[in-house]
Amino acid sequence: VQLVESGGGMVQPGGSLRLSCAASGFTFSSYDMSWVRQAPGKGPEWVSIINTGGGSTDYADSVKGRFTISRDNAKNTLYLQMNSLKPEDTALYYCARVVVGAAGFNLYSDYDYWGQGTQVTVSS
Numbered sequence: 001v002q003l004v005e006s007g008g009g010m011v012q013p014g015g016s017l018r019l020s021c022a023a024s025g026f027t028f029s030s031y032d033m034s035w036v037r038q039a040p041g042k043g044p045e046w047v048s049i050i051n052t053g054g055g056s057t058d059y060a061d062s063v064k065g066r067f068t069i070s071r072d073n074a075k076n077t078l079y080l081q082m083n084s085l086k087p088e089d090t091a092l093y094y095c096a097r098v099v100v101g102a103a104g105f106n107l108y109s110d111y112d113y114w115g116q117g118t119q120v121t122v123s124s
Contacts, residue, residue: 001025001113003095008118015085015122021078021095021115029053029073032098035080036107037091037120047093048080049104063089085122092117 007019019035035047048059048069057069068081078095094117102110 001097003097003113003115005093005095005115005118008093008120010121010123011085012124013086013122016081016083017085017120019080019082019093019095019118019120021080023076023078023095023097026097028071028076031100032104033071033078034096034098034104034111035069035078035093036096036111036114037089037093038117039088039091044094044107045091046105046107049098050078082120085120087122090120090122092119 002024004022032051034049038044050057050069054071066084070079095115096111097113098104099112104110
């Protein structure tokens, strides 16, 4: 199993970024997937989750209305479109595979594979 994030970078407040997570080594379309972030000096924070078919999504209150999670099962790729970025969005962003049957909200038990992360920095 491999999850490889890309698309991070530095952007000014109010800007946008699109993160991608390329999945391999498993049947991507059979798993719910999430984005999780970790800011410097803080614990991990769940950001968003999407179900296997992409028809059901959920977001943390801190990003609701600004971020959009999506997936392309034909390309084995997970996305996170981030708009209206704020300095408090600065973090290392990880994609993670949800354990089958788990709800995806417990970061310590509901995930079995994580990517290496991509850095997002929002600063003027």
